[in-house]
Amino acid sequence: MNNIFNVGLLLSAMRLATPLLLAALGGLFSERSGVINIALEGLMLAGAFTAAAVTWYAGSPWVGLASAVLAGAAIAGIHALACIRYRADQVVSGTAINILLTGVPALLSGAFFLSTGSTPQVPKEQLMPYTPIVIAAVLVPLTYYVLYYTPFGLRLRAVGENPEAADAAGVSVNGMRYAAVLISGALAGIGGAYLSIGQSSLFTRNMSAGRGFIALAALIFGKWRPVQTMLACLLFGFTEAVAIQLQGVHLFGGEEIPTQFVQIIPYVLTIVVLAGFIGTSRAPRALGIAYQKEK
Amino acid sequence: MLELRAITKRFGEVLANDHIDIKVEPGTIHAIVGENGAGKSTAMRIAYGFYTADSGEILVDGEPRQIQTPHDAIRLGIGMVHQHFMLVDTMTVAENIVLGAEPGSAAAIDLAKASEEIRALSNEFRLSVDPHALVHDLSVGQQQRVELLKALYRHARLLILDEPTAVLTPQEVEEFFAILRRMREQGKTVIIITHKLSEVLAISDDVTVMRDGRVVGRVKTAETGAAELARMMVGRDVLLRVEKPDAKPGETVLSVQRLSVSVAGGERGLRDVSFEVRAGEIVGVAGVEGNGQTELIEALAGLVPPARAGGEVLFRGRDITKANARDRYEMGIAHVPEDRHRRGLLLDFDLSENSILGLHYRKPAVSAGPLLDLRGIRARAQEIIRDFDVRPANPDLPARALSGGNQQKLIIGREFGLNPKLLLISQPTRGVDIGAIEFIHRKLVELRDEGCAILLVSAELEEVTSLADRLLVIYHGRIVGEVDPKRATQEEIGLLMTGGGKANAE
16 A cells, blocks of 8 residues: 555556647637537547557557648537538537547547457557657647747737637638547547557547547536646546555455445546636637628 | 728628718728618628628729639728727737748747837837737726727738727727827828717718718718718608706705625725715716726616625615516516627527516516516517607517618617506616617606606716706726716716816815
8 A cells, every 4th residue: 555656657648638638728629719629538539549450450659640730630620610610519510520530540440450349469668658648748839839839829828819810810710610620539549549559559439438528528627728738637647546556455454445436436526626627727719609791 | 092892792581781882092091981780891791801702893992803802802902990990909919910921930839020020010000019918908098099000011002990989988999099090191091980970070081981881972071961971871851869857856866875896806896985866867987998888887786696796775765785687577676788789688589589588577567467468568579669660570580680780770769668657777778779879879868857866877978968858977997077967078978988087176
């Protein structure tokens, strides 16, 4: 019981935070532009499946990672088209994508690998256990810089806060939003790839296990800002690491803590955090509202 | 400089612009006047690329041009300041100004250069603002300067200003006009959309008048007058000034003692306000918006939780400080709210339903038992529609389908129908066209002469001075003076409205 808090725990927290952070940063781009991205879960699954399948075929995790980026962006493109061009309800569109992606990988997996449960195991030397962690770490300052120091970032924030003002200033509102949603898909795709060819060695059904939603919670908890979002992801990663360590730990009475209770810790924390802090967090003002020029 | 030829624009059923021709000469200030819904803003939004015309031609400097987006307009040297400012209030002044036209490279905005250029422009046109301030910390006057700088920063040669003076005090209007004249001297062209005839006469060189989506006339300002312009706008002779007999005030109906209302954030709100309103008089409250008027009216209407209010309110000698909105309604206190969409109507409900809002529990909404008396409700709505000339006269239409003026007439009809002893009325003619303004003003004077006590809040100085029998001026949540509206000049009142009167007195 004394031994569970150690360096290993911290490293484990960072590893577990990585997929959350990648997806949350993706969500940050999308939501800062005014498009709710509840589809992060589905986008991660798309990335996870594509990375595992392509890496197995191509024998290179880099090709797998690149494919995951493309797959994430492609699925995000559907969300973008629905939300921006056809002004669909953004939550409904995101939910539809999440539902779609619980089924599509299994279908494809069944067709290519004759198994709907999982993809074939990728050999150990073709896995990518560290690169995504580095990518995520680099992306935090990069996102910060892009958001606050470049024309793209300025326009992105303006479009999410007050699209009419951005339009009046000559900024293409919908152009910015397409770009932002595609970026979110690409980043969530990397997050998914890390799940299948980083932390694991194959894709299993629903392997994201709600991480897309936790990433969304971290984004809100982090007030849609890169550094705070990273800290939120680390917090969630840490609780997950603790939860893993607590499995099999015996209480003083000699009883083992039921694993179900341990496993719900990150999810309970998500709810507590959202219930407790959402009031002080202010979303981009135009979040969730399709931009329509003529009344 | 700019010419619109036969511009036509339709929004669904509504023909907003019907073969509009407008020609603006370079280096002039051109006013476009017309009632609400005449199509002024639509025409200018087409020129700025916010809307695209269904047909017609736009010429810039004599050449036909395609303006599909604001971006196209900006490239051609056209800038626009919208009635509702187009600013991102969580960003700084500098960020707002450069947005969409950022200096530096794609990899980095050169904010130092931006600040430099903004400072140079501020000096040239004497538009002082702090480039590093956040927009939501600025006053509306300052925000307007940011909008002007935004257009100038993009090298606009033509500035389109949509109702620019609506948010300004009389002093600020003077300053603003000085800025416009300076721009004209520097060779800029200005189009100003307005419905205030005095301003048209004060600032413009030419006037184009619009009515019902058409251009009905174009004149040189020097060769016209207010009466002629009003006739062109409305299509008939209009009484510009309210004609009313002197008030014959009776007993005190409302007595307010040291009323205070606290507001989250502290600064604004209402502080220690005391005054009386007697039967048969209209007491006006003048002031720049956001100086406590909203809190005052809402506190009197019973819409402020008692915990946030202090002081005492007496209605016909009875303490109603803690009475809720319905109690006050029952006692005969009617309320025409400043924001009719938020407090006055349910936009998606039909006129019948809206005509019994707040009365839904009693006659004529309910006659017996627990059910609504639909026939009674409809009859009530038809009565209001007839007496207050609500158009279109169809009780089954949703409130949303009516123009602002007609929505307002419906609310006023509903509230007047209570036979109130006290009427609280805020911004009675905001977004209402001249014809309806005249009507509403007349109804208010009639109600006064029937012995009702009226407390009138309006941001339109002309409106309060012409309607009120006594005029209170409010500033930073305090009543800073009472003047006789017949004697006081706009300047005197304007000075009080900006807190200047007190400083002079001390």
